[in-house]
Amino acid sequence: MVAKGFEKIQDKWGWIFISFATIFLALFIFYPLVYSLYLSTFSTKGIIKNFVGLGNYKRLLQDNYFILSIKNIFVILVIQVPIMLFLALIFAFLLNDPKLKLKGVYRTALFLPAVTSLVAYSVVFKMMFSTEGLVNNILINLHIIKEPIRWLLDPFWSKVTLIIAMTWRWTGYNMMLYLAGLQNISQEVYEAAEIDGAGKTAQFFRITIPLLRPIILFTTILSTIGTLQLFDEPMMLAAGVTTGSSVGPGNSLLTPSVYIYNVSFKYVPNFGYASAISYMIVIIAVILSIIQFRVAGEER
Amino acid sequence: MKKIFVILMLSVLLLGLVGVASAAELSGKITIWCWDPNFNVAIMEEAATRYNKINPNAEIEIVSMAKADVEQKLNTILASGVKKDLPEIVLIEDYNAKKYLESYPGAFADLTDHFNYSEFASYKLDFMTVNDRVYGVPFDSGVAGWFYRRDYFEEAGIDVSELGNITMDEYIELGKVFKEKTGKYMQAGDPYDGGLMRTLLQSAGTWYFDEKGEPNIVNNPALKEAVRIYKEINDSGISKETSGWNEWVAAFNGGEVASVITGVWIIGSIKAEESQSGKWGVLPIPRPDVPGSVNASNLGGSSWYVLENSENKDLAIDFLNQIYAKDVDFYQKILIDRGAVGTWLPAQKGEAYSAGDPFFGNQKIYVDFAKWIEMIPPVDYGLYTYEADAAIMGVMPDVYSGKISIEEALKQAEDQLRNVIGG
Amino acid sequence: MNRKLTYAFIYVFLTISAFVSVFPFYWMIVGSTNKSVDVNKGKLTFGNQFLENFYKLSENFDLGQVIWNSIQVSLCVVVFSLIVSSMAGYGFEMFKSRGRDFTYATVLLTMMIPFAALMVPVFRLMTFLNLIDSLWGVILPMIPSVFLIFFFRQNFQQYPKEIIMAARVDGASEPRIFFSIIMPSMKATYAAAAIYAFLTSWNAYLQPLVIIQSQKNRTMALFIANLASGYQPDFGLVMMAVVIATLPTLILFFALQRYFVQGVLGSVKQ
Numbered sequence: 001m002v003a004k005g006f007e008k009i010q011d012k013w014g015w016i017f018i019s020f021a022t023i024f025l026a027l028f029i030f031y032p033l034v035y036s037l038y039l040s041t042f043s044t045k046g047i048i049k050n051f052v053g054l055g056n057y058k059r060l061l062q063d064n065y066f067i068l069s070i071k072n073i074f075v076i077l078v079i080q081v082p083i084m085l086f087l088a089l090i091f092a093f094l095l096n097d098p099k100l101k102l103k104g105v106y107r108t109a110l111f112l113p114a115v116t117s118l119v120a121y122s123v124v125f126k127m128m129f130s131t132e133g134l135v136n137n138i139l140i141n142l143h144i145i146k147e148p149i150r151w152l153l154d155p156f157w158s159k160v161t162l163i164i165a166m167t168w169r170w171t172g173y174n175m176m177l178y179l180a181g182l183q184n185i186s187q188e189v190y191e192a193a194e195i196d197g198a199g200k201t202a203q204f205f206r207i208t209i210p211l212l213r214p215i216i217l218f219t220t221i222l223s224t225i226g227t228l229q230l231f232d233e234p235m236m237l238a239a240g241v242t243t244g245s246s247v248g249p250g251n252s253l254l255t256p257s258v259y260i261y262n263v264s265f266k267y268v269p270n271f272g273y274a275s276a277i278s279y280m281i282v283i284i285a286v287i288l289s290i291i292q293f294r295v296a297g298e299e300r
Numbered sequence: 301m302k303k304i305f306v307i308l309m310l311s312v313l314l315l316g317l318v319g320v321a322s323a324a325e326l327s328g329k330i331t332i333w334c335w336d337p338n339f340n341v342a343i344m345e346e347a348a349t350r351y352n353k354i355n356p357n358a359e360i361e362i363v364s365m366a367k368a369d370v371e372q373k374l375n376t377i378l379a380s381g382v383k384k385d386l387p388e389i390v391l392i393e394d395y396n397a398k399k400y401l402e403s404y405p406g407a408f409a410d411l412t413d414h415f416n417y418s419e420f421a422s423y424k425l426d427f428m429t430v431n432d433r434v435y436g437v438p439f440d441s442g443v444a445g446w447f448y449r450r451d452y453f454e455e456a457g458i459d460v461s462e463l464g465n466i467t468m469d470e471y472i473e474l475g476k477v478f479k480e481k482t483g484k485y486m487q488a489g490d491p492y493d494g495g496l497m498r499t500l501l502q503s504a505g506t507w508y509f510d511e512k513g514e515p516n517i518v519n520n521p522a523l524k525e526a527v528r529i530y531k532e533i534n535d536s537g538i539s540k541e542t543s544g545w546n547e548w549v550a551a552f553n554g555g556e557v558a559s560v561i562t563g564v565w566i567i568g569s570i571k572a573e574e575s576q577s578g579k580w581g582v583l584p585i586p587r588p589d590v591p592g593s594v595n596a597s598n599l600g601g602s603s604w605y606v607l608e609n610s611e612n613k614d615l616a617i618d619f620l621n622q623i624y625a626k627d628v629d630f631y632q633k634i635l636i637d638r639g640a641v642g643t644w645l646p647a648q649k650g651e652a653y654s655a656g657d658p659f660f661g662n663q664k665i666y667v668d669f670a671k672w673i674e675m676i677p678p679v680d681y682g683l684y685t686y687e688a689d690a691a692i693m694g695v696m697p698d699v700y701s702g703k704i705s706i707e708e709a710l711k712q713a714e715d716q717l718r719n720v721i722g723g
Numbered sequence: 724m725n726r727k728l729t730y731a732f733i734y735v736f737l738t739i740s741a742f743v744s745v746f747p748f749y750w751m752i753v754g755s756t757n758k759s760v761d762v763n764k765g766k767l768t769f770g771n772q773f774l775e776n777f778y779k780l781s782e783n784f785d786l787g788q789v790i791w792n793s794i795q796v797s798l799c800v801v802v803f804s805l806i807v808s809s810m811a812g813y814g815f816e817m818f819k820s821r822g823r824d825f826t827y828a829t830v831l832l833t834m835m836i837p838f839a840a841l842m843v844p845v846f847r848l849m850t851f852l853n854l855i856d857s858l859w860g861v862i863l864p865m866i867p868s869v870f871l872i873f874f875f876r877q878n879f880q881q882y883p884k885e886i887i888m889a890a891r892v893d894g895a896s897e898p899r900i901f902f903s904i905i906m907p908s909m910k911a912t913y914a915a916a917a918i919y920a921f922l923t924s925w926n927a928y929l930q931p932l933v934i935i936q937s938q939k940n941r942t943m944a945l946f947i948a949n950l951a952s953g954y955q956p957d958f959g960l961v962m963m964a965v966v967i968a969t970l971p972t973l974i975l976f977f978a979l980q981r982y983f984v985q986g987v988l989g990s991v992k993q
Contacts, residue, residue, distance in 0.1 A: 013897040014818025021811030022826060024867035029833045032844035046379060046403025064716055094733055108980065109741035112748060115972045117926045117944060123951060123961060124747040127765055130547050134765055152543040153491060155697050172744060200729055229837045246690050249492050250697035260839045265372040267687050267720065268399050271379055271843050278840030285835035338955050363938050366952035376933055380847040385855045385936060550763045569955050
């Protein structure tokens with residue numbers, strides 16, 4: 001009887017604690033969400049609406065731009081996300097070494113890119129990667145390349161530039177998360193491994209990665225969601241001389257979010273179709289998250 | 301005699317008073333959205349100052365945003381159907397005008413009876429007209445010119461007097477010769493920018509769409525020619541490849557290229573490099589080699605629109621009327637200060653338009669531009685210019701690499717465009 | 724010997740990486756001391772235009788107002804977001820029930836929606852609430868942060884339940900337990916969350932863009948975007964503005980860095 005009364009009070013307090021956030025979320029996210037779900041059953045031209053039911057979703061499956069945008073982000077998902085997370089793991093592993101000096105300096109330096117404002121970073125990156133820009137100059141002076149690379153003018157290299165830009169900006173952020181996770185692994189484990197003659201590489205693959213698996217899963221899912229919504233970087237790298245051309249050479253930088261933006265604001269505004277695209281992205285995000293959970297689960 | 305004079309004076313005074321009184325009845329706040337701090341924002345500020353002398357009861361706020369942001373906000377606000385907090389006046393790029401007018405019927409004020417449109421350049425009217433009603437006040441012209449370096453051309457022994465009426469092929473040939481002689485590039489440009497494409501299309505009096513608004517890609521000889529010219533320029537090596545606006549401007553500011561074919565609004569950027577004063581000149585643009593094309597065209601340009609449901613609509617219309625359709629002096633000032641070529645024709649009789657420009661070797665460039673403005677073939681840009689632009693530019697990498705023929709590329713682009721428009 | 728070599732290699736690797744990370748910052752600062760033409764040419768050395776750029780920027784624009792707007796937005800978001808999100812995280816973690824777990828899952832799902840798709844409905848809503856062109860219209864939607872709710876929940880997992888139980892036995896009310904026992908003892912977590920909330924609100928772009936209409940309510944991000952657009956942007960000024968915009972985040976980060984690392988630590992304990 002007492003316990004039950006206590007549980008009831010507990011239940012009440014539980015709801016009270018989460019109420020503010022949920023009310024805010026309901027207002028500012030759920031309402032717009034429901035509204036855009038409703039919109040996604042219309043094909044719109046500004047304020048002129050035509051009910052199409054699931055027509056937008058059918059159209060999506062045949063839309064070359066949408067398919068291309070999905071292909072583009074899958075390239076990022078398959079190449080950029082692993083590179084970035086692996087690099088972040090290495091940094092975290094190295095900076096976790098108690099014998100290493102200047103840890104704070106390195107840590108701060110590597111984390112700095114995550115602090116920058118987007119505009120700053122976009123202006124700087126476009127300049128650095130112009131055909132006669134700094135990056136090419138350095139590479140030529142180091143005799144790594146003979147001809148300047150057309151970073152932003154070639155469909156292949158523009159994707160490489162995008163990958164570099166994203167990796168630059170987000171590696172330090174993930175490193176921070178890994179560093180945090182590493183604090184839970186006792187240094188003794190590493191010391192023991194060292195006495196057994198395990199080198200740094202062996203320690204990294206046999207201790208760090210297995211023990212960090214949950215946090216690796218977490219960052220993978222965060223990065224997946226981030227990539228699916230990728231907007232800022234391609235938008236800034238693709239800006240042309242006058243507006244209105246493709247998103248990167250041959251649309252090599254077109255992502256679903258950029259496409260949503262174009263369909264809503266740059267082209268004849270079709271908010272219904274834009275909503276349908278976003279729901280498709282949500283579905284893909286959920287499926288990928290489930291797969292990632294499964295894969296991580298099975299290995300355990 | 302004296303009496304008549306007094307009566308005349310009095311009536312003038314009275315008329316003046318009536319004029320002031322009617323303007324003074326209108327009061328309130330005008331909010332204006334536009335995007336370029338050094339260009340249309342500054343020009344609007346000048347216009348506001350002038351209007352406040354006529355009507356001190358108007359408070360004018362000019363909100364400066366990025367261009368994409370103006371478009372995004374306008375779409376958001378109009379799509380939401382909200383009728384308050386609207387700006388009175390917005391600047392819309394000409395290529396986009398019809399899109400807004402047709403997507404948001406009733407959102408923009410019908411200005412047909414408020415302005416004498418025969419005084420504006422005729423090519424500015426097609427895209428702002430829906431069902432014979434006109435909805436905009438034409439603002440700056442994007443009349444195209446072939447800006448060239450006099451010193452470079454001289455060095456290469458090029459005689460400009462023979463270049464008034466050439467085709468793009470002749471231009472490319474000239475570029476090759478020039479590069480051979482001087483080692484410099486003829487032009488600079490982003491190979492995936494659709495600007496030149498639009499310039500060439502309009503000079504042939506055609507567009508990505510036919511009169512009915514249907515895509516006109518595969519069977520459009522001018523477009524086919526334009527794509528061929530893009531590939532030709534790319535293959536010939538006469539163009540320094542740049543990406544984005546800044547690199548492009550840096551290319552001619554830095555003296556790396558001999559010429560630029562683009563809209564008249566580039567003059568501000570050219571003049572930014574003061575050390576090149578006197579070294580520039582302007583020629584008519586080369587035309588694509590298709591029947592009916594002229595050596596004049598347009599790239600970009602924008603116009604003012606009044607929102608129907610804004611609070612002080614009438615005041616806003618009066619403001620635009622008093623300044624943009626009456627004030628010759630204003631147009632002289634913005635031409636001199638900002639290099640803005642207006643499309644209100646009476647302004648072109650003003651003295652700033654007939655003066656020689658020392659930066660361009662005292663050439664009377666605006667006399668030339670005024671002449672070319674009248675030659676620009678009017679084109680209805682329709683609703684989907686940017687969709688079409690993106691579709692064409694999307695296939696260009698394969699055209700450049702020779703992976704697909706121009707015919708095949710146009711077919712792919714048209715399919716893609718129909719796909720985007722459809723649904 | 725081998726070990727020394729390994730370390731030498733590690734130092735070189737880290738130094739190069741750190742250099743690459745910091746380089747754009749260096750350039751940004753250099754840019755703010757140069758003329759537009761030089762910035763555009765990619766000049767790498769300090770110039771003498773620093774004061775000139777600063778003067779031009781503060782002369783032509785109401786920089787103080789812009790910064791003040793951004794500060795107001797960010798401070799409000801930090802304060803309210805921390806309270807609201809930490810309460811939610813606490814509620815989800817300490818008072819588990821099926822209903823709340825379901826709510827939590829739904830909340831997490833909202834992280835997956837691209838914001839571009841929500842802009843029109845958000846605008847409608849804001850008009851309805853009469854919050855268009857007000858800083859509150861920018862602040863309110865940023866208060867419930869899904870990431871922060873998640874982050875706080877993870878952190879509360881470590882909190883020793885015995886302390887809460889003991890407090891309950893002593894007759895402390897639930898709000899009292901939370902506000903005067905738990906909150907003060909989790910400074911590091913709050914510091915980390917503060918940095919995160921500050922960063923996101925300070926750099927927020929699309930959201931204020933939808934809400935803010937007039938010049939006087941512009942935030943820093945909107946201001947810079949406008950400065951960098953147009954036919955002939957002055958890059959010296961852009962760089963100067965960017966430096967000014969980045970300074971507060973850097974200061975905050977350095978000030979709270981120690982807590983930040985500790986706070987992040989808490990969030991991922993297994």
